[in-house]
Amino acid sequence: xxxxxxxxxxxxxxxxxxxxxxxxxxxxxxxxxxxxxxxxxxxxxxxxxxxxxxxxxxxxxxxxxxxxxxxxxxxxxxxxxxxxxxxxxxxxxxxxxxxxxxxxxxxxxxxxxxxxxxxxxxxxxxxxxxxxxxxxxxxxxxxxxxxxxxxxxxxxxxxxxxxxxxxxxxxxxxxxxxxxxxxxxxxxxxxxxxxxxxxxxxxxxxxxxxxxx
Numbered sequence: 001x002x003x004x005x006x007x008x009x010x011x012x013x014x015x016x017x018x019x020x021x022x023x024x025x026x027x028x029x030x031x032x033x034x035x036x037x038x039x040x041x042x043x044x045x046x047x048x049x050x051x052x053x054x055x056x057x058x059x060x061x062x063x064x065x066x067x068x069x070x071x072x073x074x075x076x077x078x079x080x081x082x083x084x085x086x087x088x089x090x091x092x093x094x095x096x097x098x099x100x101x102x103x104x105x106x107x108x109x110x111x112x113x114x115x116x117x118x119x120x121x122x123x124x125x126x127x128x129x130x131x132x133x134x135x136x137x138x139x140x141x142x143x144x145x146x147x148x149x150x151x152x153x154x155x156x157x158x159x160x161x162x163x164x165x166x167x168x169x170x171x172x173x174x175x176x177x178x179x180x181x182x183x184x185x186x187x188x189x190x191x192x193x194x195x196x197x198x199x200x201x202x203x204x205x206x207x208x209x210x211x212x213x
Contacts, residue, residue, distance in 0.1 A: 019098030060099035061121035078136030090177035
């Protein structure tokens with residue numbers, strides 16, 4: 001079997017074990033057994049448990065980012081692009097629950113360098129969503145009405161909500177990727193649409209204010 005194929009087989013097993021048992025509880029013996037190889041071969045290919053975990057993070061992060069980007073078709077309206085991106089995100093996390101558990105739970109709870117590796121992936125998705133929200137503002141206003149800080153904050157909030165909702169959806173029987181995406185779209189788009197049309201929420205009895213002031 002080619003080395004690249006064998007490595008992916010080992011990483012498939014590692015993602016499953018790490019995702020279900022956690023980094024600390026997972027053993028190289030379990031991973032080797034699930035992959036159908038000897039433990040020395042796992043060490044030969046992937047050096048150590050830490051390096052194997054880092055390789056799993058990198059692979060799963062790349063796959064998630066690529067799935068979200070591939071789900072969005074340029075040229076569509078802003079709301080359709082956001083909807084497509086959310087559906088792609090929730091479809092991928094639903095179809096790869098162990099990979100999502102590695103990224104969302106395991107990597108973040110074990111400090112550096114693992115948490116930093118996940119943050120790189122997260123910031124790439126945040127930047128992508130920031131672009132979508134910025135494009136939506138341009139679609140409504142030829143001269144964008146939303147300040148850069150507002151757009152960046154909205155993107156962070158939306159990605160954070162998507163992460164939490166994906167964890168909930170994967171643990172709740174019967175929740176489809178489409179339903180999860182629709183839940184977040186209903187939660188976010190109405191507010192975004194109002195904000196982009198100059199109707200921001202504000203406490204009662206106070207005059208209109210910019211969220212950036």
